[in-house]
Ligand code: ADP
Ligand code: MG
């Protein structure tokens with residue numbers, strides 16, 4: 001991935017989040033505190049502004065700038081988690097990782113930071129299979145939709161939704177939904 005592709009990807013994602021802000025916050029109202037869309041919108045506005053005002057020289061610098069914007073501007077669990085993912089992607093890029101390896105490093109960073117694993121009904125339920133599909137070059141928009149949908153029957157055991165216990169069952173995880181949007185936007189700018 002080039003820095004130009006990174007910027008195109010995240011500019012697109014900023015617009016996607018803006019368009020889905022209410023929808024994501026509504027999902028979070030059902031099993032959380034109703035702020036996920038607003039949190040992500042604040043973060044992606046900051047990302048877009050930072051990339052426009054201080055154009056990064058290369059991919060590594062770009063990923064780091066994205067991470068810093070997300071960590072500093074997003075209140076709530078999702079900011080540090082997405083921020084850590086981009087920070088780890090930047091470190092991987094610095095070590096000449098391939099793009100699938102970068103996304104895997106991002107997923108590993110989220111797991112380490114949040115102490116969650118696959119099946120806990122979090123954004124990781126999208127990041128982990130997407131990283132695997134990217135490595136196998138088999139990622140499609142349909143598969144991403146299925147990973148997001150597959151969080152519905154799960155009971156949350158990490159994050160705020162876990163406070164609901166069994167009542168978290170039957171609803172899509174908002175962080176999985178926003179992650180699905182991130183990777184569907186990736187497919188449109190980067191091919192598959
Ligand atoms: P908050 O829960 O602090 O209000 P958000 O609403 O912005 O933050 O984000 C909630 C999302 O964060 C959840 O839907 C879930 O996907 C993700 N999340 C929460 N805790 C964890 C964790 N420990 N590991 C991975 N993802 C998590
Ligand atoms: Mg929330």
Ligand code: MG
Pocket residue numbers: 033035075076077
């Ligand atoms: Mg919150």
